[in-house]
Amino acid sequence: MLSEVAHRLQITIVGGSIPERSEGRLYNTCCVFGKDGKLRAKHRKLHLFDIDIPGQITFKESKTLTAGENPTIVDTDVGRIGIGICYDIRFEELAMLYAARGAHLLCYPGAFNMTTGPLHWELLQRARATDNQVC
Template sequence: MDAQENLRTIEQACADAAQKGVGYLQVPEMAVMFAEDHNGLRAFVREQADEAIKLLATMAENHQLYLHVGSMAVASPTGKFLNRAFLFGPDGREVASYDKIHLFDADVDGDAPYRESKNFDAGTRAVVADVNGIGLGMAICYDLRFPQLFATLRQAGAQILTVPAAFTVPTGKAHWESLLRARAIETGCYVVAAAQGGHHANGRNTYGHSMIIDPWGRVIASCTEGNHGLIVAPFDADKVKDARSRIPTLANARDFSLSVNHNAAQ
């Protein structure tokens, strides 16, 4: 849980991405500090968060790319924290931020219970950022299980959906790829998902398997089991148009009644 080491890793990723001509780089959820308890989060927010944000902005500027910091903890007015994603532009300015809406409160077989709401407050606002004229819809990890958020992002102009994550191993094996591909297919968007992987100092194990998926639901880049590093894929706006013209879900969508039991005896 060494924030300085993690920042050095992100710096190297920026350098590698810039060398490959990448214009947009995403790093996982809690990429700077993956603290587990309230005290660890509080110490990071008080002592390191502001400086980390400045360093990340400088990285984006130095390497002339959009840097999407999957998330990091920031202070909330309630005394808890917010799980916030940041997008910095090539000029070093903050383009957008997004606070994770859906908090992971779950009991997963084979893993310790998760209660994200114990330490975090939920966000309330969906965000689509502009990246050189491309709509970038922002989400984080557990948000992936809530398709209405992604439908809303699509309707608001998203062409790329982003899902930086720290998925558990059991849920990752069962659902990660299926959910990512479903969100791409439903919306006709690219999906970019940088994921934490391996055993962490806080005792957690995460699934990894970062992926980039095209608007037809095909995995076009991925990290395989046990691997980590930079994956790269091109954005093609024509593929977005093609997927949406072939299956025009937005045009075909209809309002409907929520009433049930139509066949019940009167």
């Protein structure tokens, strides 16, 4: 569907996060489609969110998901984009790597939900962009 929309509207789409099953493993994946509708890049979330605060919350993505292995940077008609997913935003080294590789834009789909969204946007997304002089 994202491919068809990108092609029909002649736009680049960064679509994620999407569950992806591959070789018996489940990944949290973001796909980037070009104006021609072709898949330009696929990013698998690198940093899985595991937390255990006794008596309050336990959440372990690693019980279900497999971490990706590679940072993803993609050249598009809107510029060079460094991709992360949700918790990847917490790791400034990833943003630094993308900036060093010439990214003009950092995109972290899935980082904006009603629980952590305001904090991610106000503190982290702006910090990563400002620290690395990218959008």
